[in-house]
Amino acid sequence: MTNYLGTYRNYCNTSTISECCVYKISKNNLILYVGDTYSIKVTGTTKTVKWVSNNSSVASVTSKGKITANDIGKTIIIGKVGSKNYSCKIEVRSNKFTDRLSEIDNFIIGTIWNNAFCNIDWYISSGTDSVGGN
Structure with a gap:
């Protein structure tokens, strides 16, 4: 196991197996209606996720991952963990x-x-x- 972990560390440049390549966003696509909310997560990490919206007038996201559908349209919500980005396509429809x-x-x-x-x-x-x- 030591050799495997050592190789794994070198390949992923991390200190443990759990820190490497196991992050996953809870939703890849989401349809919401104006006024709806949804909490999104990146699983497999204890690191802080930085959330951003490509178009916050359509859907905004808090630092905790709570998405609010603001207006009709499409946008992408991105969760950043270190140098990796995890995205969810959002479509907001009329309510x-x-x-x-x-x-x-x-x-x-x-x-x-x-x-x-x-x-x-x-x-x-x-x-x-x-x-x-x-």
């Missing part, structure tokens, strides 16, 4: 009830339309009416 309802309505209307069209087409091609009679 308006009408916008969310519209997304649901479009799905439902599309589903109903597709099903109704298929049923009508079947009735016409089979020569039956909507209750199966001729």
Whole structure:
């Protein structure tokens, strides 16, 4: 084990195995709605993570990793540990009830339309009416 650890130290330029190459960000992609918050972390380290946002008007982040969705758009949150960067792509969507309802309505209307069209087409091609009679 001593030889392995020694080789590992030389390769990674660190003093222990746990300090080398085991950092991981808790989310790589995240969809939030305006006003939402989410806490992000870099695991595998006891070092301080410095958090920054590429566009804080879309989503801001505190020094503790708490993300706040501020406005519609896209940005990247970066956690810096030493010389390494760990990023999470953020998409912020509208939180308006009408916008969310519209997304649901479009799905439902599309589903109903597709099903109704298929049923009508079947009735016409089979020569039956909507209750199966001729």
